[in-house]
Amino acid sequence: xxxxxxxxxxxxxxxxxxxxxxxxxxxxxxxxxxxxxxxxxxxxxxxxxxxxxxxxxxxxxxxxxxxxxxxxxxxxxxxxxxxxxxxxxxxxxxxxxxxxxxxxxxxxxxxxxxxxxxxxxxxxxxxxxxxxxxxxxxxxxxxxxxxxxxxxxxxxxxxxxxxxxxxxxxxxxxxxxxxxxxxxxxxxxxxxxxxxxxxxxxxxxxxxxxxxxxxxxxxxxxxxxxxxxxxxxxxxxxxxxxxxxxxxxxxxxxxxxxxxxxxxxxxxxxxxxxxxxxxxxxxxxxxxxxxxxxxxxxxxxxxxxxxxxxxxxxxxxxxxxxxxxxxxxxxxxxxxxxxxxxxxxxxxxxxxxxxxxxxxxxxxxxxxxxxxxxxxxxxxxxxxxxxxxxxxxxxxxxxxxxxxxxxxxxxxxxxxxxxxxxxxxxxxxxxxxxxxxxxxxxxxxxxxxxxxxxxxxxxxxxxxxxxxxxxxxxxxxxxxxxxxxxxxxxxxxxxxxxxxxxxxxxxxxxxxxxxxxxxxxxxxxxxxxxxxxxxxx
Numbered sequence: 001x002x003x004x005x006x007x008x009x010x011x012x013x014x015x016x017x018x019x020x021x022x023x024x025x026x027x028x029x030x031x032x033x034x035x036x037x038x039x040x041x042x043x044x045x046x047x048x049x050x051x052x053x054x055x056x057x058x059x060x061x062x063x064x065x066x067x068x069x070x071x072x073x074x075x076x077x078x079x080x081x082x083x084x085x086x087x088x089x090x091x092x093x094x095x096x097x098x099x100x101x102x103x104x105x106x107x108x109x110x111x112x113x114x115x116x117x118x119x120x121x122x123x124x125x126x127x128x129x130x131x132x133x134x135x136x137x138x139x140x141x142x143x144x145x146x147x148x149x150x151x152x153x154x155x156x157x158x159x160x161x162x163x164x165x166x167x168x169x170x171x172x173x174x175x176x177x178x179x180x181x182x183x184x185x186x187x188x189x190x191x192x193x194x195x196x197x198x199x200x201x202x203x204x205x206x207x208x209x210x211x212x213x214x215x216x217x218x219x220x221x222x223x224x225x226x227x228x229x230x231x232x233x234x235x236x237x238x239x240x241x242x243x244x245x246x247x248x249x250x251x252x253x254x255x256x257x258x259x260x261x262x263x264x265x266x267x268x269x270x271x272x273x274x275x276x277x278x279x280x281x282x283x284x285x286x287x288x289x290x291x292x293x294x295x296x297x298x299x300x301x302x303x304x305x306x307x308x309x310x311x312x313x314x315x316x317x318x319x320x321x322x323x324x325x326x327x328x329x330x331x332x333x334x335x336x337x338x339x340x341x342x343x344x345x346x347x348x349x350x351x352x353x354x355x356x357x358x359x360x361x362x363x364x365x366x367x368x369x370x371x372x373x374x375x376x377x378x379x380x381x382x383x384x385x386x387x388x389x390x391x392x393x394x395x396x397x398x399x400x401x402x403x404x405x406x407x408x409x410x411x412x413x414x415x416x417x418x419x420x421x422x423x424x425x426x427x428x429x430x431x432x433x434x435x436x437x438x439x440x441x442x443x444x445x446x447x448x449x450x451x452x453x454x455x456x457x458x459x460x461x462x463x464x465x466x467x468x469x470x471x472x473x474x475x476x477x478x479x480x481x482x483x484x485x486x487x488x489x490x491x492x493x494x495x496x497x498x499x500x501x502x503x504x505x506x507x508x509x510x511x512x513x514x515x516x517x518x519x520x521x522x523x524x525x526x527x528x529x530x531x532x533x534x535x536x537x
Contacts, residue, residue: 040117041130041198043110048201049263050107051141052255052379055470057266059099060148060502063090065473068499070285070331070484071464075342075361077334081279085331086489087499087529098505100470104145105157111138112158129207130197132186136214139179140381143221146175147474148502150533151519153512154178166512169519172534173228180221180236187214187243202253202381213253215243216387223390224478226397228535237394241401245391246384249415252422253381264375267467271373278305278313281364284347285482287328289461296437298323300420300428301372301465302365308354312362315369329364332487340489371423372467378422380466385419388412389459392443393479396451405451409443409458416462456481477536499529500536 055061058080066072067084074081082088083096090096114134118127138158146152154175156167170178196205203209222236246252257263271277282302290298303319304326305312327349333342342348342360352362367373392408394401401408417434421427444450456479464472476482477500488496504527508516523531 038117039198040114040121040127040134043114043117044130044134044197045199045201047107047110047114047134047137048255050103050110051137051144051381052257053266054100054103054107054141054144055468056379057270058096059103059266060096061100061469062267062270062467063096064499064502065469066464066467067283067331069460069464069469069473069476070283070482071460071469071472073281073283073329073331073364074279075281075329075333075335076275076279077336079279081276082489086334086487087492087494087496088489089493094506097502098507100148100502101145101152101505104141104148105153108138108141108145109158111135111141116161126195129190129194129210132190133197133200133210135182135186136210136217139182140217142175143179143217144470146172147224147533148470149504150501150531151175151522153515166515168515169522171522176221176225176229176535177232180218180232183214183218183221184236184239187211187218190214201255209251212244212246212251213382215240216245216251216253216382218243219245219387219390219394220382223393224474224535226393227478227537234394234397234399237390238400241391241394246382246387249384249418249422252383252419254378254383254422255381256378257376259375265377265379267379268373268375268377271367272315272375274313277315277366277373278309278359279361281329281361281366282326284328284330285484286461286464287326287365289457289482291323291326293441295461296417296429296433297420297461297465298326301368302326303368304365305352305359305362306354307352307359307362308356309359309362310356311354312352312359313356315373318369319366321368326365327363329361332489335360371420371428374424377424380419380463380468383415383419383462383466385412385415385462386459386471388415389455389462392455393452396445396448396455405455406443406445409451409455410438412455412462413441413458414438416458419462419466452479453481477533494529497530500532501529503527503529 053059063080064084074085077086080090080092083090083093111134115131118124118131124131142154151169151171153167154170156164190207190211192207198205219237219240222233222240225233257265271280287302299321303321305319306317311317330345332340333345334340335342349363351358351360388408389412391401392405392412395405395408414434417429417437418431420429444454456475459475460472460482484498486496486498504516520527525531
């Protein structure tokens with residue numbers, strides 16, 4: 001990885017430690033705080049925000065994964081959305097590709113710095129809870145990185161202060177087993193009787209919530225291994241359930257952004273770009289799924305813009321949210337007048353007319369502006385709905401996770417429908433409506449195959465409409481659901497195959513060449529977009 005990110009911890013610690021002088025604490029220059037007086041709690045919100053930076057906006061997910069997994073579509077070409085919709089490289093593709101790597105290691109580095117400061121202060125007992133939370137959050141970031149790229153620096157990552165400038169790439173298998181073991185060790189050490197972390201923007205220092213988060217993260221990591229290591233997947237899924245995972249939507253982990261202080265939801269910020277707002281549509285696969293199932297989310301999450309180009313670019317003009325008029329856009333089309341012009345797509349709804357001229361994509365559904373576009377819209381990390389759906393799959397596999405697959409599925413579906421109330425304080429789908437819908441649409445338990453398909457389709461729709469595109473992509477690669485038809489647009493960089501990973505940042509070949517070369521050698525087919533990571537077997 002770039003030395004900039006490798007040395008983030010060392011730079012910060014040197015900044016803190018190098019300026020300490022032989023003065024008493026009261027006479028120490030406050031601009032030259034040493035690690036002995038610096039409160040590591042102050043770094044926690046930075047670490048939490050940095051994770052959202054890595055997993056939102058132009059840090060690849062909305063440009064890549066959102067369309068690879070057919071949550072979004074865009075007919076604009078050329079455009080930076082062609083990276084996702086058509087697997088065709090835009091001019092800045094290598095910058096976008098490196099974003100999760102750089103931002104993820106930055107966030108993990110903030111967590112490592114918290115731990116290093118606690119160690120240097122010699123106050124591990126008092127700050128034990130903060131130390132544990134920092135480790136859990138560090139593992140969250142490392143999971144995102146390895147899921148995206150595969151083998152990566154792990155055991156020697158973040159250790160620039162110790163002189164590790166060229167970290168080895170650990171195998172994804174060893175990374176996952178280590179992450180699960182670390183979670184298993186650290187979560188029980190969190191204690192409500194210990195000091196409560198301050199400045200926590202996710203759970204406001206609640207130790208009980210962080211314990212649930214840790215075990216829910218363990219469950220998600222465990223389920224990644226169902227194809228590659230079923231035995232460890234079962235062991236850790238059962239450990240997670242026994243430890244105590246999320247039990248209601250009040251446990252959901254998300255960040256609400258403080259727009260007044262310039263902290264924004266990067267997905268919302270991207271869609272507020274006039275061009276993006278007019279271009280990005282819900283995918284045909286998603287809208288068809290919701291329509292077929294008469295899903296009450298459809299009129300909540302989708303709207304058809306008012307007619308004409310001018311209205312389609314104006315975020316203050318609400319569209320038509322009637323369920324029956326929603327139409328999803330297929331991937332792989334453009335507006336260039338040739339064979340792949342959107343007007344030639346099956347079921348094309350026609351152009352919309354109005355001020356500014358005819359809009360070729362104006363009758364396709366877009367994300368509801370009032371729900372998704374506010375810059376303080378929450379960014380979701382992990383939810384109760386996800387957790388229950390993963391438990392449903394574990395139960396369907398015969399593992400010991402309490403209730404039946406049917407019960408966990410009903411809980412997950414009902415929770416998924418209610419989660420949208422988190423966005424702006426309204427309750428677009430009531431608990432009663434959600435529960436009734438879940439009861440009327442039970443899990444198909446006629447076979448494990450049918451159960452897994454239904455559970456993972458629901459998981460895809462749930463995380464996709466919460467804009468957690470990386471998670472939708474990762475779970476699709478793991479589970480195989482939904483069954484997607486790839487795009488084969490001219491000039492694409494995958495040979496007409498949906499990408500299975502992102503390539504390593506281009507800088508790795510020059511800044512860490514030996515270890516990079518070893519990692520590439522271990523990839524079947526080399527450093528390509530279509531090579532499979534270890535758990536994607």
